[in-house]
Amino acid sequence: MISAAVYIPALAGLLAAFTTPAKARKLLIGGAVLHAAACAALWLSRPAPGQWLMADAPALLFLSVSSLLFLLCAFYAKGYLQTLTERGHGHILSGVLTREPEPVFIAFMLLFLSSMSFVCLSRHLGTMWIALEATTVATAPLICFHRSPRSLEAAWKYLMLCSVGIAVALLGNFFVSASLPSPELRLWHDNLLRNAAALNPLWLKIAFVAAFIGYGTKMGLAPMHTWLPDAHSEAPSVISALLSGALLNCAFLALARISSVCMAAGLGAFVGAMFITFGAASVVVAAALMLRQHDYKRLLAYSSVENMGIIALAYGAGAPYAALLHAVNHSVTKALLFLSSGNILRVYKTKKMHEVANLGQTLPATAMLWGAGFLAILGMPPFGAFISKLLTIKALVGSGHYAVAGLFLFMLAAVFAVTAHAVLGMYRKGAQLPPAEEKPIFLLPPFLLGLAALALGLYLPHGFDAALKSAASALGGLP
Amino acid sequence: MMELLLILILLTDVALCSTGRLRVLVRTAAWQGFFLGLLALCKGFTFHAATLAAATIAVKAVIFPYILNRAIRKSGTLTEPLPYVSYNLSIVLCALMLGLCVLAADRLPSGQWRMAASIGFFTMFTGFFLIITRRTAFSQVIGYLALEGGIYAFGLSLWQEMQVEVEMGLLLDVFAAIFIMGIVIYRISSEFEHADTARLDFLNDSEEYD
Numbered sequence: 286m287i288s289a290a291v292y293i294p295a296l297a298g299l300l301a302a303f304t305t306p307a308k309a310r311k312l313l314i315g316g317a318v319l320h321a322a323a324c325a326a327l328w329l330s331r332p333a334p335g336q337w338l339m340a341d342a343p344a345l346l347f348l349s350v351s352s353l354l355f356l357l358c359a360f361y362a363k364g365y366l367q368t369l370t371e372r373g374h375g376h377i378l379s380g381v382l383t384r385e386p387e388p389v390f391i392a393f394m395l396l397f398l399s400s401m402s403f404v405c406l407s408r409h410l411g412t413m414w415i416a417l418e419a420t421t422v423a424t425a426p427l428i429c430f431h432r433s434p435r436s437l438e439a440a441w442k443y444l445m446l447c448s449v450g451i452a453v454a455l456l457g458n459f460f461v462s463a464s465l466p467s468p469e470l471r472l473w474h475d476n477l478l479r480n481a482a483a484l485n486p487l488w489l490k491i492a493f494v495a496a497f498i499g500y501g502t503k504m505g506l507a508p509m510h511t512w513l514p515d516a517h518s519e520a521p522s523v524i525s526a527l528l529s530g531a532l533l534n535c536a537f538l539a540l541a542r543i544s545s546v547c548m549a550a551g552l553g554a555f556v557g558a559m560f561i562t563f564g565a566a567s568v569v570v571a572a573a574l575m576l577r578q579h580d581y582k583r584l585l586a587y588s589s590v591e592n593m594g595i596i597a598l599a600y601g602a603g604a605p606y607a608a609l610l611h612a613v614n615h616s617v618t619k620a621l622l623f624l625s626s627g628n629i630l631r632v633y634k635t636k637k638m639h640e641v642a643n644l645g646q647t648l649p650a651t652a653m654l655w656g657a658g659f660l661a662i663l664g665m666p667p668f669g670a671f672i673s674k675l676l677t678i679k680a681l682v683g684s685g686h687y688a689v690a691g692l693f694l695f696m697l698a699a700v701f702a703v704t705a706h707a708v709l710g711m712y713r714k715g716a717q718l719p720p721a722e723e724k725p726i727f728l729l730p731p732f733l734l735g736l737a738a739l740a741l742g743l744y745l746p747h748g749f750d751a752a753l754k755s756a757a758s759a760l761g762g763l764p
Numbered sequence: 765m766m767e768l769l770l771i772l773i774l775l776t777d778v779a780l781c782s783t784g785r786l787r788v789l790v791r792t793a794a795w796q797g798f799f800l801g802l803l804a805l806c807k808g809f810t811f812h813a814a815t816l817a818a819a820t821i822a823v824k825a826v827i828f829p830y831i832l833n834r835a836i837r838k839s840g841t842l843t844e845p846l847p848y849v850s851y852n853l854s855i856v857l858c859a860l861m862l863g864l865c866v867l868a869a870d871r872l873p874s875g876q877w878r879m880a881a882s883i884g885f886f887t888m889f890t891g892f893f894l895i896i897t898r899r900t901a902f903s904q905v906i907g908y909l910a911l912e913g914g915i916y917a918f919g920l921s922l923w924q925e926m927q928v929e930v931e932m933g934l935l936l937d938v939f940a941a942i943f944i945m946g947i948v949i950y951r952i953s954s955e956f957e958h959a960d961t962a963r964l965d966f967l968n969d970s971e972e973y974d
Contacts, residue, residue, distance in 0.1 A: 337929070409930070411927070411930035411933070411934070412929075412930065412933060414934075415930070415933040415934060415936075415937050418937045418941065419937060419940065421941070422937070422940045422941050422943075422944050425944050425948065426944060426947070426948075429948065429951065432951050432955060433955075434955055434956060434966060435966045435967060437948065437951055437952050437955055437956075437964075438952075438964040438965075438966055438967055439967060440948055441901065441948055441949075441952060441961065441964065442964075442967075444941070444944065444945055444948060445895070445904060445908070445945075448908055448941050448945075449892075449895060449908060449911060452908070452911050452912055452915060455912075455915050455919075455934070456888075456915050456918065459915070459918060459919045459922055462922060463922045471927070514967075514969070515967040518967075519967070574969055577969065578969065583969065
């Protein structure tokens with residue numbers, strides 16, 4: 286039952302690899318819809334944990350976010366692939382003509398969804414590791430879909446850094462198993478949580494450090510973030526949306542699963558300090574690099590580093606609820622922004638912000654979405670990120686991290702000023718492009734994401750709030 | 765038997781650090797994979813252990829060398845261009861690290877498999893060392909393989925018996941990773957006509973790119 290969410294997209298992906306482009310597109314949409322249906326069925330039935338998979342509150346939360354994002358991105362991707370075929374020309378910037386065949390691209394997208402679902406639903410630290418490494422393998426070919434030199438370089442850095450990082454997390458798994466009082470306990474994380482008091486704290490501490498470095502690399506925490514701006518800015522925009530919106534969250538979930546075991550074993554102070562240190566470093570590094578950014582997709586990528594830092598800060602300050610709420614807000618908003626950036630790139634054929642002007646006249650609908658997305662990601666009310674950032678500051682102050690809270694506020698202000706200045710420049714008067722046609726398939730997905738970002742700030746439905754709370758208590762390490 | 769295998773793995777590590785000829789590197793890595801596969805049998809000849817050993821040897825000693833050699837042929841690169849650290853210095857650093865790894869493994873609480881743990885650490889170090897100090901994509905992939913092999917050896921030293929599903933999943937993952945890395949190197953070689961990662965420097969945060 287639970288496994289349907291893993292094998293439906295995997296099967297669709299394998300089929301898609303061996304069909305015609307038209308059929309592969311149908312499989313992409315079909316796979317995404319079925320996956321969303323499987324996800325809804327899990328919410329309704331709440332099945333008991335199986336041997337390898339379980340659908341507890343955090344798993345369901347992260348799975349649903351990934352599933353919804355993928356569903357919207359699947360439609361956008363369909364439009365994207367159609368335009369590529371119609372125009373027949375190559376990469377929009379470099380003009381490189383060669384690219385991976387379309388069925389292969391779709392197959393890897395679906396395998397990516399499958400491995401991501403596997404990360405969310407894993408009950409065992411070993412399979413969780415396997416699934417997270419599988420996401421790296423499945424996404425690298427998506428990043429270098431166009432075989433342009435820049436995207437190949439980005440894909441290589443991504444593969445190497447994330448594989449090596451995740452190998453360190455595997456070492457962490459072995460250290461966890463070394464901390465077990467008897468080998469029969471095995472690495473089921475519900476089991477580990479129940480027996481946390483019996484684990485050897487020294488081994489567990491080493492395990493946590495290794496896992497933090499490994500999964501932290503994949504999550505994009507500074508200073509292990511160096512692959513992220515390259516991969517997220519060189520990938521096709523629809524892939525960037527999925528990487529930023531869905532995959533970074535999965536890495537956070539993997540890290541939070543191990544952290545919750547460490548917290549339950551009495552290492553809470555150490556775990557908190559690690560998250561706060563790396564979270565603060567990420568916010569500072571991202572802000573500093575956004576300051577001199579000229580490329581709007583790289584700007585978005587660094588903003589992802591910043592937001593992962595905020596999630597780490599909230600989690601480290603003992604507010605897993607704020608961390609999860611921010612994770613959801615960031616997913617929705619960043620996907621909206623990356624999809625809109627694709628619309629801009631398709632018309633302006635440049636990623637440099639100072640070469641984009643008259644956005645409001647050339648692409649009126651995209652310009653609205655783009656502006657709203659930035660207001661949301663910068664934490665303006667009434668969007669959801671405002672609430673989660675406020676909760677993060679509250680948690681930092683409440684846990685006595687006054688200096689970090691001050692630094693965080695200062696960085697938020699700096700990012701706000703820098704980003705607002707850069708983005709407003711894209712709306713200035715300048716060379717007039719003829720108004721471009723905006724197809725609904727490129728507007729509806731980001732529009733729905735924008736509505737979600739707004740809804741998260743205006744009103745949290747009771748059921749969603751309860752789901753967030755139970756996920757937060759499961760990841761907070763409380764017994 | 766186990767001591768012999770561990771010493772052979774140690775020797776392959778030193779060999780990996782001491783040469784820049786890519787085909788020799790691939791062959792050495794293949795031997796290392798073969799020894800690592802046999803290492804799984806040292807805890808007793810069970811069906812489980814035999815499956816794992818056979819799968820490891822098939823993947824690491826047969827398939828990987830094939831993929832890498834094919835990519836090397838395609839790129840036409842036969843030797844490592846001027847590594848950041850000379851081969852002589854590499855060997856000296858290796859010897860120093862081996863001492864540190866033995867000391868570190870000595871401090872581990874776990875008992876009888878200390879030697880495997882220290883060789884595991886040393887192999888991991890070799891992997892990191894290759895990734896950091898070598899320039900071609902091939903040497904870096906081989907470094908990644910050594911890193912993974914070291915973790916595997918270390919895992920064997922701790923684990924009484926891992927679930928067979930997890931072990932197979934790990935192996936499948938590493939296989940897929942190397943497969944995709946092979947393809948990306950293949951594409952890089954045809955696009956850039958070299959596989960020197962030090963010359964992959966398009967992407968940065970400065971204004972004047974393109």
